[in-house]
Amino acid sequence: xxxxxxxxxxxxxxxxxxxxxxxxxxxxxxxxxxxxxxxxxxxxxxxxxxxxxxxxxxxxxxxxxxxxxxxxxxxxxxxxxxxxxxxxxxxxxxxxxxxxxxxxxxxxxxxxxxxxxxxxxxxxxxxxxxxxxxxxxxxxxxxxxxxxxxxxxxxxxxxxxxxxxxxxxxxxxxxxxxxxxxxxxxxxxxxxxxxxxxxxxxxxxxxxxxxxxxxxxxxxxxxxxxxxxxxxxxxx
Numbered sequence: 001x002x003x004x005x006x007x008x009x010x011x012x013x014x015x016x017x018x019x020x021x022x023x024x025x026x027x028x029x030x031x032x033x034x035x036x037x038x039x040x041x042x043x044x045x046x047x048x049x050x051x052x053x054x055x056x057x058x059x060x061x062x063x064x065x066x067x068x069x070x071x072x073x074x075x076x077x078x079x080x081x082x083x084x085x086x087x088x089x090x091x092x093x094x095x096x097x098x099x100x101x102x103x104x105x106x107x108x109x110x111x112x113x114x115x116x117x118x119x120x121x122x123x124x125x126x127x128x129x130x131x132x133x134x135x136x137x138x139x140x141x142x143x144x145x146x147x148x149x150x151x152x153x154x155x156x157x158x159x160x161x162x163x164x165x166x167x168x169x170x171x172x173x174x175x176x177x178x179x180x181x182x183x184x185x186x187x188x189x190x191x192x193x194x195x196x197x198x199x200x201x202x203x204x205x206x207x208x209x210x211x212x213x214x215x216x217x218x219x220x221x222x223x224x225x226x227x228x229x230x231x232x233x234x235x236x
Contacts, residue, residue, distance in 0.1 A: 004069055007034040009100035010151075011091070011122045013081060013114040014044040015059035015073070016179045017106060020202055021151030023066055023172035024165030025219050030067030031168070037070040038063055039094055041087075041118055042078040048190040050181025062178040065171060070098070081117035083124070089136050091125035096140035107150040107157065107222050115153050123148060123224070150222040152205075159220030161227060162209050166216035169206060173199060 008029055012018040018026070018038050026036045040059065043052045050058075056073075063071040074090050081087070095103065105122035106115035128134045130144030152159075165172065176183060176199050185195040203217075210218040 003097060004035060006037045006069065006098045006100040008036040008102045008104065009039065009095065009098055009145075010036070010104040011039045011041065011118060012106065013041050013112070013118040014047070014078070015040045015055050016044075016062070016176070016182055017115065017118075017153055018104075018151075019062050019066070019172065019175045019179075021106060021153050022104060022219050022221070023062075023175045024168040024206065024217065025151075025163045026068065027066045027168040027171040027175070028163070028165055030069075035069040036067070037098055037100070038066075038068050038072075039091075040071070040073045041076045041081060041091070041121070042114070043073055043075060044078055046078040047182070048192050049195070050179075054181050055179075058179045058181060062175040065175040065178060079114060081114050081121060083117070083120060087121055088124045088128055089134075091121055092129040092134065093136040093138065093140060095125060095129040095145065096136055096143045097138070099143045101146050103145045103148045104151055104221075105148065107152050107155060109155055109157065110152075111154050119150060148224055150224070152220055152222075156205055156208075157220070157222065159209065160223040162213055162218040162220045164210070164213070164215045164218050165206065166210065166218075169203065169217040172206075173203060176202070 010018045030036050045052050105119045108116045108119045126148045182194050206217045209220045210216050
């Protein structure tokens with residue numbers, strides 16, 4: 001792995017999770033010169049449509065569209081994201097290696113159990129990565145990200161904060177459309193919620209979040225604690 005210090009590192013259970021939840025935010029920060037990365041915990045080998053090999057190609061295309069500096073996969077088992085020390089150590093190792101300022105994970109409340117389990121694993125790993133005597137491979141130094149936040153995938157919850165992505169909604173949609181095996185309905189497709197207007201539903205959600213704040217589109221996020229604001233009159 002090429003080592004680069006990331007500003008933002010977003011974890012997902014499967015390739016396309018991050019794009020669904022916060023593709024616009026990643027594109028916005030990458031466009032501003034920030035270094036953003038994506039880590040998929042599994043290879044989504046149990047997905048109803050597509051193949052692992054095709055999903056890899058699609059995920060690389062999506063990452064390029066968003067402007068991500070790095071994307072990787074930990075090869076943890078799809079539908080097997082249980083609370084295991086081995087998994088926590090692998091995730092903590094990625095956090096120590098790339099030393100992000102901010103870490104993102106799926107919100108705990110989601111219809112897919114892997115998303116909630118991913119959130120719990122990442123939360124545990126963020127804490128453990130900052131412990132001096134916690135052992136990860138490679139003898140990497142401890143690192144504690146400034147904050148960990150949670151994005152929504154299938155849910156629609158009242159967010160703790162939102163980010164204006166009005167200028168990046170099209171980029172987000174393009175990144176989702178890169179996953180043709182997941183979101184495009186064909187004669188061979190297995191009928192899942194993803195091939196029945198899913199991208200349109202994501203766009204509608206971000207439009208509603210945006211409307212609540214007086215912008216065209218926004219992505220909503222949950223915090224694990226109070227959000228500190230130093231200057232209420234500063235630039236929003």
